[in-house]
Amino acid sequence: MDRTYERALETIEVRKRTRRPIAASPSKAALPPRLLAGSGTPQLRGTPSLAGIAEWLQQIGHSAEDINALNIIHVAGTKGKGSTCAFAESFLRARGRRIGYPAKTGLYTSPHLIYPEERIRLDGITISRERFARYFFEIFDRLPQLHSPYDSDLPVVQRGPRNLQLYALLAFHVFIRENVDVVVLETHSGGEYDATNVVEKPLVTAITTLGMDHVATLGPSMKNIAWHKGGIFKSGAAALSAVQADDADGTVNRVLRERAEAKSEVVRFVAEDERLPAGTRQLEPSVQRKNASLALAAAEAWLEARCSGKELSDVDIHAGVEQWSWPGRFQVVHDASVKGCTWYLDAAHNDMSVSIAAQWFAAETAAMTDIPASSLKSGEEGARILIFSHINELRDSVALLGSLAIALRDCKAEIEHVIFTKYATVNTCEETTDGRSTSETEMLHATWRKCQPGTRIWDELSIQAAVDRARDNVKSSTSRTGQILVTGSQHLVGPVLEILQA
Structure with a gap:
């Protein structure tokens, strides 16, 4: 071999479970003695x-x-x-x-x-x-x-x-x-x-x-x-x-x-x-x-x-x-490919953690965004950008985005562009298991617009395309600078970090 x-x-x-069982707890006969001694839920x-x-x-x-x-x-x-x-x-x-x-x-x-x-x-x-x-x-x-x-x-x-x-x-x-x-x-x-x-x-x-x-x-x-x-x-x-x-x-x-x-x-x-x-x-x-x-x-x-x-x-x-370092958690990366582009990566994936990620991003970027969104003309958007993806059968991605949107709004972190993507690293014609339905995409859009209706929304098929879109938005902004929050999943943050380090 x-x-x-x-x-x-x-x-x-190949030994990864494709889907979590929907049945109730297994019979006690299936459990080892140590587990039988407890009083689980x-x-x-x-x-x-x-x-x-x-x-x-x-x-x-x-x-x-x-x-x-x-x-x-x-x-x-x-x-x-x-x-x-x-x-x-x-x-x-x-x-x-x-x-x-x-x-x-x-x-x-x-x-x-x-x-x-x-x-x-x-x-x-x-x-x-x-x-x-x-x-x-x-x-x-x-x-x-x-x-x-x-x-x-x-x-x-x-x-x-x-x-x-x-x-x-x-x-x-x-x-x-x-x-x-x-x-x-x-x-x-x-x-x-x-x-x-x-x-x-x-x-x-x-x-x-x-x-x-x-x-x-x-x-x-x-x-x-x-x-x-x-x-x-x-x-x-x-x-x-x-x-x-x-x-x-x-x-x-x-x-x-x-x-x-x-x-x-x-x-x-x-x-x-x-x-x-x-x-x-x-x-x-x-x-x-x-x-x-x-x-x-x-x-x-x-x-x-x-x-x-x-x-x-x-x-x-x-x-x-x-000497401590923990990539993907509250990590700041300066883009070597696009001058003035700063990335904020946090692999938050539940309501509690995305709220903290929002507070961190707002505090980090408060002094860096000098151009009010109201003063920007069409096509001159820039400043704060969000890349988000969360695809998990055990969590509600729409509810998670809602928590993030509310937290960013409450922190007065106005987002000019939000980019939704899937977990595919590059665009492909092949069917993938990490996609989302059209109805879920529409719910993500609606959820976001409730909190920040002035945001321009983009849908990208891959993480690479999302990174490219964010970089293009920074280049076309009035200030030629941008602060990009990447959050929602480890499956998103990891590939983005890999792209930035390439």
């Missing part, structure tokens, strides 16, 4: 992602003790998981560079922005494609289930891992083989039933900001979501949470406390840490200070468990912030 990086990706890709659909992971790890050659020996910081949440994980790894890496421990860090995040190998990092650096392929085929050789097409009619263990489960297995395998000292592990969308929750004895667990998202699998209320996310809490592991913007009756905080108490732990809600440096772009907008504060608390809780109370020094904290 061809054992290249490309072949590895092909094997992983009825909104879970299909077989939980955790099912089969422990068995497949054993087939690969890894025991529960091997996973526990990775000294894991496990992070769940709705908003800011990736940033928080990256901050925690960066703080510990800075400390390791100064003191010598941890000498080697591992970081697993999901999804990737541009390339799949971004999900797995060693000492802050994405693993090479050679390593990716080598370690993947070590798993392939030990999991005969991967040698045949995925068959959902087979029992869980016999059918083998799906796409995300396979990425999690690969990450565990890489970190064990590379003998890392610490792993910062991001959940996928859930917590209790998440594939990453195979970890029985993490050293630290942390919950980032919670909000309504993935309701089809986690449930229709914040109570359900908090229950699932709190499922990563474990006995003997520090339980941390960002300060939650709770509902009126305190349900979210109460559920998180109950979930921690069930494991004989007390959850600590982490406020903003004053030791973080001021005036640093890495900590803008303010939500990043919240994420970094939780990460700092997680890193120090890890040191408490591993090094008997050692804290991060101010040098470690400042170095950890300074």
